Amino acid sequence: xxxxxxxxxxxxxFIAYELVKRGVKDIVVIDSSYPGSGASLxxxxxxxxxxxxxxxxxxxxxxxxxxxxxxxxxxxKLEQRGYLWVARKPETMDTFRKLVDFxxxxxxxxxxxxxxxxxxxxxxxxxxIVAGAMVDPTAGRMPILENFINLYLRVKSLGVKVVPxxxxxxxxxxxxxxxxxxxxxxxxxxxxFVIAAGGGSAKLVKTVGIDLPIVDIPRHPLVTEPYRETxxxxxxxxxxxxxxxxxxxxxxxxxxxxxxxxxVPEASIYSQRIDAFSHIVKPLVELLPFLxxxxxxxxxxxxxDMTPDHHPIxxxxxxxxxxxxxxxxxxxxxxxxxxTGKLIASWILDGKPYxxxxxxxxxxxFKTGRLVKELAVIG
Numbered sequence: 182x183x184x185x186x187x188x189x190x191x192x193x194x195f196i197a198y199e200l201v202k203r204g205v206k207d208i209v210v211i212d213s214s215y216p217g218s219g220a221s222l223x224x225x226x227x228x229x230x231x232x233x234x235x236x237x238x239x240x241x242x243x244x245x246x247x248x249x250x251x252x253x254x255x256x257x258k259l260e261q262r263g264y265l266w267v268a269r270k271p272e273t274m275d276t277f278r279k280l281v282d283f284x285x286x287x288x289x290x291x292x293x294x295x296x297x298x299x300x301x302x303x304x305x306x307x308x309x310i311v312a313g314a315m316v317d318p319t320a321g322r323m324p325i326l327e328n329f330i331n332l333y334l335r336v337k338s339l340g341v342k343v344v345p346x347x348x349x350x351x352x353x354x355x356x357x358x359x360x361x362x363x364x365x366x367x368x369x370x371x372x373x374f375v376i377a378a379g380g381g382s383a384k385l386v387k388t389v390g391i392d393l394p395i396v397d398i399p400r401h402p403l404v405t406e407p408y409r410e411t412x413x414x415x416x417x418x419x420x421x422x423x424x425x426x427x428x429x430x431x432x433x434x435x436x437x438x439x440x441x442x443x444x445v446p447e448a449s450i451y452s453q454r455i456d457a458f459s460h461i462v463k464p465l466v467e468l469l470p471f472l473x474x475x476x477x478x479x480x481x482x483x484x485x486d487m488t489p490d491h492h493p494i495x496x497x498x499x500x501x502x503x504x505x506x507x508x509x510x511x512x513x514x515x516x517x518x519x520x521t522g523k524l525i526a527s528w529i530l531d532g533k534p535y536x537x538x539x540x541x542x543x544x545x546x547f548k549t550g551r552l553v554k555e556l557a558v559i560g
Contacts, residue, residue, distance in 0.1 A: 185371035188378035189216035195522030213348040223483030228516040229320035247519035259323035262415040269421040277315040321415040351388035382508035401457040407434030485512040490552035
């Protein structure tokens with residue numbers, strides 16, 4: 182069996198890892214740039230299970246479980262420091278209570294905390310503007326570059342061929358099967374094809390007549406100089422401010438600040454939003470006044486490859502019996518990558534996903550109108 186994976190980001194590499202562990206020997210992963218050059222290494226490196234849909238909650242709970250096992254298996258590093266979802270409005274606490282009840286149905290131990298406990302968790306928060314918060318203790322952050330390199334080296338050591346700077350231009354099919362990918366380095370034939378190329382996935386599968394609603398939406402995180410540890414939580418989210426401004430402190434001490442801003446879909450990765458600075462910084466300074474004294478040293482642009490319902494598109498792509506997709510993660514691809522790898526491997530080798538609820542996330546839902554809504558699209 183030969184498998185071609187298009188996209189050498191963290192999802193593509195985890196798919197390769199799970200396939201080779203299950204005995205698939207001939208796996209090729211190609212990427213239009215270097216491995217991890219897309220969203221995999223352009224994110225704030227946080228993870229959580231505190232979502233608002235059963236699909237996300239169940240799959241992320243499993244993914245975190247796998248991440249924890251990978252600390253021994255692959256030498257991965259991660260810290261479950263928790264997420265702090267901050268409410269400015271008293272009525273938001275009612276929403277948080279409903280979410281906590283929902284999470285508890287799936288054994289996710291989120292909890293409500295009052296203002297005094299918010300202050301205990303994050304002493305630097307301006308509690309004069311805070312009504313309370315929700316804490317997700319399963320959440321946290323990781324050094325994504327180090328973890329990505331560990332995964333990449335292990336996949337290579339297991340015999341997977343990773344070919345960078347090779348763009349898949351189109352797929353070619355015969356009957357019910359895709360037979361080859363035409364690339365900038367020639368044609369690659371395979372038995373199975375997995376498309377895990379972020380927003381580029383939609384363009385590629387369109388070459389065999391499949392329309393997928395994936396759009397790259399720009400994001401603009403800011404990065405400061407490194408400082409001593411000041412933020413204890415993996416991520417602090419200002420839930421009540423539009424765009425949910427959020428902040429984390431990475432393993433090197435730098436603060437990473439971000440906020441969802443309206444932007445031009447598919448804008449160039451090299452485009453700039455100078456106004457992003459004021460939009461992102463102002464509400465976070467209100468919440469964490471010490472930020473007036475820190476220096477922003479750089480800023481990068483990345484993408485959320487978004488779907489209409491903010492969930493990934495998984496699994497087979499009819500009418501082709503050997504074509505699979507793992508894309509449209511809407512900002513959650515890094516978090517979900519370990520479970521993504523196992524799901525796609527089980528779809529290919531067993532004919533079905535090893536977690537049944539993943540069937541709700543196939544491309545078929547956009548034809549039937551059975552979308553799966555997610556309200557908490559943050560980080």
